[in-house]
Each structure stands twice: as structure tokens, then as C-alpha cells.
Amino acid sequence: MLFPRQGGKGALRLLLSVLILAAWKTGSGQVHYSVPEEAKHGTFVGRITQDLGLELAELVPRLFRVASKGHGDLLEVNLQNGILFVNSRIDREELCGQSLECSIHLEVIVDSPLQVFHVVVEVKDINDNPPVFRAREQRLFIPESRLVDSRFPIEGAADKDIGTNALLTYTLSPNDYFSLDVQASDELSKSLSLELRKSLDREETPELHLLLTATDGGKPELEGTVQLLITVLDVNDNAPLFAQAVYRVHLLESTANGTLVTTLNASDADEGVNGEIVFSFGSDVPLNIQKNFKIDSSSGEIRLIGRLDYEETKSYEIQVKAVDKGNPPMSNHCKVLVKVLDVNDNAPQLAITPLSLPVREDTPLGTVIAFVSASDRDSGVFGQVTCSVMPRIPFKLVSTFKNYYSLVLESALDRESVANYELVVTARDGGSPSLSTTASMSVEVADVNDNAPAFAQPEYTVFVRENNPPGCHIFTVSARDADAQENALVSYSLVERRVGERALSSYVSVHAESGKVYALQPLDHEELELLQFQVSARDAGVPPLGSNVTLQVFVLDENDNAPALLPRPGAGGAGGALSELVSRSVGAGHVVAKVRAVDADSGYNAWLSYELQPAAGGARSPFRVALYTGEISTTRTLDEADSARQRLLVLVKDHGEPALTATATVLLSLVESGQAPKASSRVLAGAAGAEAALVDVNVYLIVAICAVSSLLVLTLLLYTALRCSAPPTEGACGPGKPTLVCSSAVGSWSYSQQRRQRVCSGEGPPKTDLMAFSPSLPQVPGSAEERQHSEQEHLGKVSLSRRLWNSLPLFFKSLPYCEIH
Numbered sequence: 001m002l003f004p005r006q007g008g009k010g011a012l013r014l015l016l017s018v019l020i021l022a023a024w025k026t027g028s029g030q031v032h033y034s035v036p037e038e039a040k041h042g043t044f045v046g047r048i049t050q051d052l053g054l055e056l057a058e059l060v061p062r063l064f065r066v067a068s069k070g071h072g073d074l075l076e077v078n079l080q081n082g083i084l085f086v087n088s089r090i091d092r093e094e095l096c097g098q099s100l101e102c103s104i105h106l107e108v109i110v111d112s113p114l115q116v117f118h119v120v121v122e123v124k125d126i127n128d129n130p131p132v133f134r135a136r137e138q139r140l141f142i143p144e145s146r147l148v149d150s151r152f153p154i155e156g157a158a159d160k161d162i163g164t165n166a167l168l169t170y171t172l173s174p175n176d177y178f179s180l181d182v183q184a185s186d187e188l189s190k191s192l193s194l195e196l197r198k199s200l201d202r203e204e205t206p207e208l209h210l211l212l213t214a215t216d217g218g219k220p221e222l223e224g225t226v227q228l229l230i231t232v233l234d235v236n237d238n239a240p241l242f243a244q245a246v247y248r249v250h251l252l253e254s255t256a257n258g259t260l261v262t263t264l265n266a267s268d269a270d271e272g273v274n275g276e277i278v279f280s281f282g283s284d285v286p287l288n289i290q291k292n293f294k295i296d297s298s299s300g301e302i303r304l305i306g307r308l309d310y311e312e313t314k315s316y317e318i319q320v321k322a323v324d325k326g327n328p329p330m331s332n333h334c335k336v337l338v339k340v341l342d343v344n345d346n347a348p349q350l351a352i353t354p355l356s357l358p359v360r361e362d363t364p365l366g367t368v369i370a371f372v373s374a375s376d377r378d379s380g381v382f383g384q385v386t387c388s389v390m391p392r393i394p395f396k397l398v399s400t401f402k403n404y405y406s407l408v409l410e411s412a413l414d415r416e417s418v419a420n421y422e423l424v425v426t427a428r429d430g431g432s433p434s435l436s437t438t439a440s441m442s443v444e445v446a447d448v449n450d451n452a453p454a455f456a457q458p459e460y461t462v463f464v465r466e467n468n469p470p471g472c473h474i475f476t477v478s479a480r481d482a483d484a485q486e487n488a489l490v491s492y493s494l495v496e497r498r499v500g501e502r503a504l505s506s507y508v509s510v511h512a513e514s515g516k517v518y519a520l521q522p523l524d525h526e527e528l529e530l531l532q533f534q535v536s537a538r539d540a541g542v543p544p545l546g547s548n549v550t551l552q553v554f555v556l557d558e559n560d561n562a563p564a565l566l567p568r569p570g571a572g573g574a575g576g577a578l579s580e581l582v583s584r585s586v587g588a589g590h591v592v593a594k595v596r597a598v599d600a601d602s603g604y605n606a607w608l609s610y611e612l613q614p615a616a617g618g619a620r621s622p623f624r625v626a627l628y629t630g631e632i633s634t635t636r637t638l639d640e641a642d643s644a645r646q647r648l649l650v651l652v653k654d655h656g657e658p659a660l661t662a663t664a665t666v667l668l669s670l671v672e673s674g675q676a677p678k679a680s681s682r683v684l685a686g687a688a689g690a691e692a693a694l695v696d697v698n699v700y701l702i703v704a705i706c707a708v709s710s711l712l713v714l715t716l717l718l719y720t721a722l723r724c725s726a727p728p729t730e731g732a733c734g735p736g737k738p739t740l741v742c743s744s745a746v747g748s749w750s751y752s753q754q755r756r757q758r759v760c761s762g763e764g765p766p767k768t769d770l771m772a773f774s775p776s777l778p779q780v781p782g783s784a785e786e787r788q789h790s791e792q793e794h795l796g797k798v799s800l801s802r803r804l805w806n807s808l809p810l811f812f813k814s815l816p817y818c819e820i821h
Helices: 008-027 048-052 092-096 287-292 681-725 784-814
Strands: 030-036 044-047 065-068 075-078 083-086 103-110 115-124 137-143 151-154 169-172 178-183 191-196 207-215 223-233 246-252 260-263 277-281 293-295 301-304 315-324 331-341 349-354 368-375 385-390 395-401 404-409 420-429 436-446 459-465 472-476 490-494 508-510 516-519 530-539 546-556 564-566 578-583 591-594 596-598 609-612 623-625 631-634 645-653 661-671
Touching: 030 044, 030 048, 044 048, 065 075, 075 103, 092 115, 137 151, 169 178, 178 207, 246 260, 260 331, 277 293, 287 293, 287 315, 293 315, 349 420, 349 436, 368 385, 385 395, 395 420, 459 472, 472 546, 490 508, 508 530, 564 661, 578 591, 591 661, 609 623, 623 645
Parallel strands: 030 115, 137 223, 246 331, 459 546, 578 661
Antiparallel strands: 044 083, 065 103, 075 083, 103 115, 151 191, 169 207, 178 191, 207 223, 260 301, 277 315, 293 301, 315 331, 349 368, 368 404, 385 420, 395 404, 420 436, 472 516, 490 530, 508 516, 530 546, 564 596, 591 631, 609 645, 623 631, 645 661
């Protein structure tokens, strides 16, 4: 190439520049090496002169030198052999922090001609950092009342290494109460919590000391430990509860300082100071989060106080702790994930068109309830919208076309379980992170008559006193229908049947709306002791549904029957009075007559007693009457001064409230001993035979009572079992024919009159009430002392049978009904 001589200096400078540029282009290149961190001094890195194509002999003449930005002393080149070696300690974590890529960039320069080479030395991570917990121990305060499966957050460890060397696994020392629960995701770090497996008991175990071990994935493995000191509280506190476990927030990197990031919502079930919550960042929050965010301790508002940089940090994971002001304080944690967006997205838009509201609860599955359409002003993947509905049951979204959905019924409805559904439809685009929009829809479930009225119990027992006024309210039945409106409108009616010769509706009636049961006429215990019938409850639905309930109405006895005097066959006397001839020679205690009476009532109302009315003028009568037997006997020996005709008035009174009475007139004629009827030898023999026969009668009576008692106990037990196991059936109630019985030495007791009474259960033949039989004492001729001795001997012989009889009412009273209300 030839250059003109004119302008020689300028041409020379131009030529030199061209040569330098050519040399730069020829020498420029890039060489890669790798070296592990913490390598010893002198560790071989690479033959740099050989790799760069340089000769060892020309390194010094060409002024071989290495330049590095801020890391000039870490690596050096031996000019004698051209080897790049480690000059000083290389700590990858100190050099690059948590960055996945860590390299040292070197510039190799030689002169004559000038050449520049770019050398990249990658620093490889080794497992030289064990997992580290922020504190040597963590304290947890857990009430002993916390339920099994409760979770208690704990802080994890941090490892300065990267990759597998920083992949941590956790183990918990063996114990009976807690297990370790580790939650991991692609976006968040592992969340640790203790899960309660066995109920705590402070009196048994007031404290627990556990060891949490974190092991990394390097080789060899390194581990770190922390002591978990768990104090079991004896106070039933409630820890603050966040509305969400994770709050996700998206912020543009251009967001101004002071912008509200999110408001945390936490509640505490306690009251007073124990329910006041203080918000704060967790103790392990990194320094960069504390520089960029702040939290209001009382309101839970998180605001931006620093500058966001998408290229520096794409997301922030903030652990927030809520602590109440109790003593000791209870705490809970949540996480706030702040993602920094590098682009400005648009949220999707939703439109819901209802079709058939309200929805009947018998609507077939697959019925379309509404149409849902979604749109997004963005394009591409950011405009692709997916929709979901919550709750997922009993509805689901079915895609019909792009961004168009049908809301269909997936499972059966039951208005009685859920009467209204608040659906939330969420539309989410395909951005990263995605934006979403929600729309609410209320679906009301219309009622169908699918529930019959139900009584609280299948049978009720009612006690009503006899002689009630007509139209008396005796009971109220009530049935509940789970349906709504007219389907729940219940009306009541009697299940008609015959009660003896009459219809049930002649005895009782029921109000159709209120369910009140009325007695239409006075009830008579002597005629009807038990009235059993059914009341039907029906709703107003179409078709109507109904159910029945059984009422057992027991008619309680009232003292409405006065004692009735019984005439003695063959007894004389005018006007129904009892007439007897009495010899003046009889001694004191001689029985001269006996007044007999019965009472149609039962129980105490039929227990009779006898009293002798005072004579006119207050004269002392030589006669007396036994209180319970009605036997009239002499109180002394009769003499000539006594009137030949004695007129006695005996008052017969029951034990009811108020007591009812009857008066018996007894006419006694006193005659001389020669005029009194004399007992022949045949009569005396008959009397002796009668006394002997009385002993046999008492023996037979005891045997008969025991046999009847056993049979009656067996019958009542069988009847009770049938009543408890079988549903009540209808029968007829009708009074039986009364049969008179004799009074005993203790008076006419509850069943002094036999009644055959059929109950309305319809189970088997009519059952007959108990009858009490007590034979009267025979008249034994002889002296008063002999007759008194004979009577006392007879009373002693029958005392056993009387005690057996008196114990029967107590036994039958102890037998329970199946249901008594």
C-alpha cells in the first residue's frame, strides 16, 4: 500500500489506529474456568497462557498483566509456567450472596501488539455452611385445652449455600405429643409447624423440651439444631386467627412510597386485653424487607416505604406475627407474598345471567341455573380466562364455548339443610402472576313438600280427674314440619273409632290449628279408667303428608260416691233399719250386730270407717261400733236400767276429700235370757265346726292370694313388655257389672267393689281389677270372754293373709309405665 508523502504525520496516525484495531480484534476472546470456593492457596485453576495462545517467553517482554474489578487479589498468574492459581480465600457467599451464578471476571492484557482477553472464572458452591437457626431456642406457649390436630408455627433454619447444599430437611425428636408438619411450595419457602397428636395435660406434663434438627442436602451433610421449649398453659386462651394463611399481593415496580400493600385481618375469640392484637414482622424477616415495608401494629396495614426494583427482587415473602396482650401472650403467623410486576395487566370482567331462580329442591341434576361469560381486555396468554365457582357443591361450571360457561346443578338440593347458596364465581387470566375478578350470585332454594309433620315422641300419657267440666282442655299436641309456608302448615284431627258403644268423638275433640285436646263431657272413673286414641297431624302440601301420635288418658278417681249400706239378708226392721234381739245376760264385748257398707270409688276414697253417733240427751250408750269392721258390741254387762229398745245411729264415712257419709239405723231389742233364741246342740256343734273350718279357709285364702298374686305379676309384666315393644292398637272401652264384696277387719279398701274394665289398648281380652275378699267373723255362741278369745285367735290367724294383701298395692304401684309424662 502506498501513501502520499503530503500530510505524512496524519497518515501515520491513521495507519497506527488501524493496526491497533486489527490487533484488538485478533486477540479478543473469552476463556471459562471453574474453581470451588474455599480452595487453598495455590490451587490450580487453568493454563491460561496456553489457552490464550501465548508463549511463556513473551509474557514479560509483552508486559503480561491481569486486571479484575474489585477481585484482583483472589487469582494470580505464575509468569514462569503460565498457570492461573488461587491466591487468596474465595468465599462464594461473601462474593455473590444467594445468587445462583457466581463468577470472577478477569481482563488479560498484553502489549506488542496490544491484545485483550476476557477470562471468566466460575466459583462453584461447596457445602461449607450448615443450616442456622436465628436463635438457639424457640419458646411456645400452648394452652392445655387446644384440640388434637392443632398446628403451631415455628421458625425454620437458613442455609447460606445454594442448590442442593441449601435444600433442608427437618426432623423432630421423638415424643408422644407433637409431630412435625412441613408445607412446601414452588413459590414459598418451607413452612414449619408442630401438629398436636395427643391432648395436653398441664398437671401431668407442664413443659416439653424438643429438639428440631435441620439437615442440608450437601455431601457431607451438615445440620443445625434448635431447642423447642413448650410451656403448657393452664388458662383457656385463644390465639389470634388470621382470615387467610397466605396473603398474595401484586405491586408494580413503579408503585409510589406510602402505598397501602394490604390490610391483615386477624381476630381473637377472647375478650378484653386478651383479644387485643398487636401486629409485627417475624423475627426472621430479612433486612431488605424491613427497609422496604412497614406494618401498623394496631390496624395491620402494610405500607411501602422503599423503592421496588423488579430486576433486583421479583417477590417478597413477609412473615407477619399477630400477638395478643394476654399473659402469657398467644401468637399466630401468616405470610404475605408481594410480587413485583414488570408489566401493567388488566383484570378480567365477569357477567352472570340467571335463568331459573329460585330453584326447586327437587330440580333434576344437570339443570342449567345461569350463564357465565368472562372477558379480558388483554391479549395472548393474558387474555385467556378460566372461571371457577365456590362452593363447588352442589353447583359446577361447565365450559360451553371460549370464555362462556353454564352453571349447572351437580348434586341434589335440600332446602331444609341449606335454604340459600351464596355463590362466588372467580375469573382468572393467564398472566404471571395472574389477576382475578369475582362476582357473587345468590341462589334461593324453593321448598317442596317432602317432610311429614313429626311429633316430639310417639306417645303421651295424660292424667285427668273425673267429673271434669265439659269442654275442659286436657292436653296440647304439637307437631313440627321442617318444610316452609303452606307445606309446614299443620292441622290436627282425631283418628275416629268406637269406644264401647259410643264414638270417640263423643268423648274428646282436638282443635285443628292449635292441637288442643278437649274433653267434651265429664269423664267417670268408675265407667272409664283409660281412654287411648290417636291424633293425626297433616300438612297443607300437595300431596299432604301426615303422622299420628297416641294419647293415653288416665281418668283419676274423685270422691264422688257416698258409702252405700248393704242390707243383711233376712234382717228385720222398719224402713230399712237393722233389727236385732239382744239378751240382757250378755257380757261386755259381745258382738250384737254388724253394719255393712261399700263405696263405688277406689283407693282412699273407698276406705270406710264407722262411728256411733251420741244418743239424745247425752246418755252413755252401752254399745260401741268397731272403727273399721262396723261390728256393734257391748261395752259392759246389760242391766235392768237399760231401755228395752235401743236405737243406734251409725255414721259410715269414707276417707276422700271431702269425705262423704251415710247413716245406718240399728234397732236393738233387749230381752230376758229365757226369751232369747237358744242354741241347740246342733248349733253348738255347727259353731265349733265353723271355727275349725275358719282355719282351713284362712289357709286356703293365703294360698289363693299367693297364686293370684303370682299370676297377676306375670300378667302385668307381659302386658308392660307388649306395651313397650308393640304399637298401640285400638280397642273398646266399656264399664263392667259391679260385684259386691265383703268388708274386712281393716275396712272396705280400694277395691271393695269389683269392676270389670276394658282398656283401649285392644291387646287381648278385657282385664279385671283386683278384688279384696275378707270373710266376716261367724257368731259363736258362748260367753263374751269365749267369743272375744275366739275372735282374737281368728284375727291372729288371718293377719298373715291381710299383710300379703296390703303389700300388693305397693308392689303394683312400683311397676312403671313405658312412658309417663
